[in-house]
Amino acid sequence: MEEQRFEMIWDCRYCGNKKMLARTHRHCTTCGAPQDPTWRYFPDENEAIAVLDATIEGADVICPACKSPNAKSAEFCRNCAAPLTEAASVKLLGEQSRADGQSFAEEDLKARRDAEKALRNAPTSRPSQGNWTWLLAVAVLIIGAIWWFSRTKETTASVTGHSWQREIKIERFSPIPASAWCDSTPLGAYNIRQYRDVRSTRQVADGQTCRNVRRDNGDGTYSQRRVCSTKYRSEPVYGLRCDFVINTWTYSRSAISNGSNLESPVVWANSALVKTGTCLGCERENGRTEKYSLGLVSNQQPFNCDVAESLWRASPIGAVFQIRVNESFGNALCGTLKSNSK
Ligand SMILES: [Zn+2]
Numbered sequence: 001m002e003e004q005r006f007e008m009i010w011d012c013r014y015c016g017n018k019k020m021l022a023r024t025h026r027h028c029t030t031c032g033a034p035q036d037p038t039w040r041y042f043p044d045e046n047e048a049i050a051v052l053d054a055t056i057e058g059a060d061v062i063c064p065a066c067k068s069p070n071a072k073s074a075e076f077c078r079n080c081a082a083p084l085t086e087a088a089s090v091k092l093l094g095e096q097s098r099a100d101g102q103s104f105a106e107e108d109l110k111a112r113r114d115a116e117k118a119l120r121n122a123p124t125s126r127p128s129q130g131n132w133t134w135l136l137a138v139a140v141l142i143i144g145a146i147w148w149f150s151r152t153k154e155t156t157a158s159v160t161g162h163s164w165q166r167e168i169k170i171e172r173f174s175p176i177p178a179s180a181w182c183d184s185t186p187l188g189a190y191n192i193r194q195y196r197d198v199r200s201t202r203q204v205a206d207g208q209t210c211r212n213v214r215r216d217n218g219d220g221t222y223s224q225r226r227v228c229s230t231k232y233r234s235e236p237v238y239g240l241r242c243d244f245v246i247n248t249w250t251y252s253r254s255a256i257s258n259g260s261n262l263e264s265p266v267v268w269a270n271s272a273l274v275k276t277g278t279c280l281g282c283e284r285e286n287g288r289t290e291k292y293s294l295g296l297v298s299n300q301q302p303f304n305c306d307v308a309e310s311l312w313r314a315s316p317i318g319a320v321f322q323i324r325v326n327e328s329f330g331n332a333l334c335g336t337l338k339s340n341s342k
């Protein structure tokens with residue numbers, strides 16, 4: 001990563017003399033005016049003048065009295081002899097970067113100065129309130145819509161019918177095909193078939209990409225160096241995959257019983273397990289569920305609500321309930337069902 005040092009160049013803002021050396025010529029070689037460090041720029045790569053002195057002192061300081069640049073170590077301005085204790089450093093130019101094989105052209109000083117001037121004259125933009133107002137309006141609209149569509153009104157409903165259902169879920173011990181990485185194949189797997197498969201990827205170094213960078217040192221010189229970084233490509237990492245069969249309990253069927261009136265007895269269906277134990281084809285129960293549903297009608301609209309068994313049994317045909325109904329969609333909210341006994 002060797003670094004080379006070159007002269008920046010500058011133009012005289014008074015007489016128009018161009019491409020003077022920023023480190024060597026601190027005054028205009030034509031009219032004698034002091035150098036203005038804001039008129040420094042990068043030269044064309046092919047016209048660059050090397051600086052052999054390798055020590056970089058640091059960015060120049062600007063004389064507060066006459067605005068001419070002085071070496072960082074200077075105590076008094078060499079143009080007007082004013083003390084430099086309060087002096088500010090020159091503003092560094094932005095770093096330039098080119099890919100390998102591309103060359104640096106001369107920087108367009110006029111274009112840069114025009115851009116800086118335009119930036120200074122641009123009206124300082126305050127963060128606008130427009131966006132916030134707009135967001136607030138949308139939020140209010142959304143909240144309003146949610147409120148509007150969730151309005152409910154209370155109404156009465158009467159029982160028109162009953163239904164119930166009971167379900168026994170039944171599992172069967174069966175051979176099930178499955179697949180896993182071979183190092184995590186479950187115990188009891190059989191008929192195992194191994195094969196190679198992509199398990200992950202890794203990054204592998206694959207040459208370098210390089211670019212050239214030139215950086216303003218602020219003392220009338222710039223340094224140019226080559227910066228390289230390693231390129232990577234991703235490469236698959238293979239692992240051993242296993243397809244296998246394993247005997248497992250899996251859902252196989254349900255034994256369902258149901259009825260549609262209050263009078264018939266509520267019973268569980270016969271689960272009729274084929275064989276119990278842990279043989280292939282053996283069956284076992286895995287959970288029972290039951291559901292009691294009331295047929296209701298409100299304003300000529302029929303609907304069903306699932307309720308607790310005790311309420312279901314205590315609600316004969318014609319029993320009256322209070323229930324809330326959504327005003328926009330007309331659907332009854334079963335969670336609000338309560339008896340009208342008061
Ligand atoms: Zn001049």
Ligand SMILES: [Zn+2]
Binds near residue numbers: 065067
């Ligand atoms: Zn001065």
